[in-house]
Amino acid sequence: MNLQLNKAHFPVTTLGPGRRIGLWTQGCALHCPDCCARDTWEPDPDRAVPVATLLQWCRAAAPAGPDGITVSGGEPFDQPQALAELLDGLAQWRSELTQPFDILCYSGRSLAHLEAAHPDLLARLDALLPEPFVAARPSGLAWRGSDNQPLVPLSPLGRTRYPGDPRTVPKRLQFAIDAASIWCIGIPERGDLATLEALCRNRGLHLEEVSWRA
Numbered sequence: 600m601n602l603q604l605n606k607a608h609f610p611v612t613t614l615g616p617g618r619r620i621g622l623w624t625q626g627c628a629l630h631c632p633d634c635c636a637r638d639t640w641e642p643d644p645d646r647a648v649p650v651a652t653l654l655q656w657c658r659a660a661a662p663a664g665p666d667g668i669t670v671s672g673g674e675p676f677d678q679p680q681a682l683a684e685l686l687d688g689l690a691q692w693r694s695e696l697t698q699p700f701d702i703l704c705y706s707g708r709s710l711a712h713l714e715a716a717h718p719d720l721l722a723r724l725d726a727l728l729p730e731p732f733v734a735a736r737p738s739g740l741a742w743r744g745s746d747n748q749p750l751v752p753l754s755p756l757g758r759t760r761y762p763g764d765p766r767t768v769p770k771r772l773q774f775a776i777d778a779a780s781i782w783c784i785g786i787p788e789r790g791d792l793a794t795l796e797a798l799c800r801n802r803g804l805h806l807e808e809v810s811w812r813a
Contacts, residue, residue: 601647602681605639605673606782609660613771613785614742615703615726616760617666620657621784622685624673629707633734635744635787639673650681654688664696667760671705676717686723701725701760707732710751725757726750734789741770744786781806 603625611621626642634640657668668689675682686702693699703726706713710729713721721727728748736745743750752758772791773784783792796806 600650600681600684602650602653602678602685603642603644603646603673604648604653605646607653607656607660608775608782608784609657609665611669611773611784613773614669614671614705615667615701618661619667619669619700619703620661620665622653622657622668622670624670624675624678624682626677627672627674627707628677629674629731631707631732631734634732635783635792636673642677650684650688653685654692657689658692664693664698665700667701667703669703669705674707675704676706676708676713676720679717679720682720683723686720690723699756701756703728703761705729710749721753725754726752726761738786738788740764742786 605623605625606621607623608621610618612618614621623636623639625639625646627640630640670682670685689702702724704724706727706729708716708729709731710727713727713729728743728750730748732744733747734745736747738745740746740748740750750761750764752761770788771785772787775782775784783795799806
């Protein structure tokens with residue numbers, strides 16, 4: 600089974616507690632207005648990777664196990680069969696570790712839709728951040744773009760790791776750089792990305808393509 604993958608990164612410290620593996624799927628049919636990750640919208644078969652290969656990468660990236668794994672996108676639930684295989688593989692890895700990691704998944708689908716359409720996938724998760732991004736809503740809550748997106752624990756481990764909806768965790772951004780790209784990891788506040796672009800321009804660095812504009 601293949602999963603269309605936009606990127607994978609470790610450590611991620613801005614999308615859940617602790618040092619986490621971040622996995623971003625490719626393809627999202629929702630196209631929320633003002634989404635900052637438009638580069639993940641279009642499905643791309645050239646980005647398909649075997650789930651087994653991705654699981655091997657996770658084990659190599661954090662041999663002792665991460666604090667958690669965050670699956671985002673794109674829309675992870677647009678690839679339900681591949682997501683199920685990924686979550687099963689992560690559960691197997693977790694069973695081999697002394698300290699368990701939690702699995703947190705983002706979705707732009709409503710909680711009611713996911714409960715009706717994908718209860719089997721929700722049963723494999725520890726926590727879920729559902730609902731579409733709404734740019735007109737406030738964005739002060741940790742780990743999300745708008746305050747209509749609840750943090751929903753789904754397992755005993757999830758209820759331990761996420762006992763309440765954290766409102767005091769400061770929003771932060773990470774940056775990763777390769778030969779051709781700068782990745783912004785985390786949920787920006789309103790205006791953060793325009794400020795980043797202006798700061799880069801003032802220092803002579805011109806961003807030719809950015810994920811938050813079509």
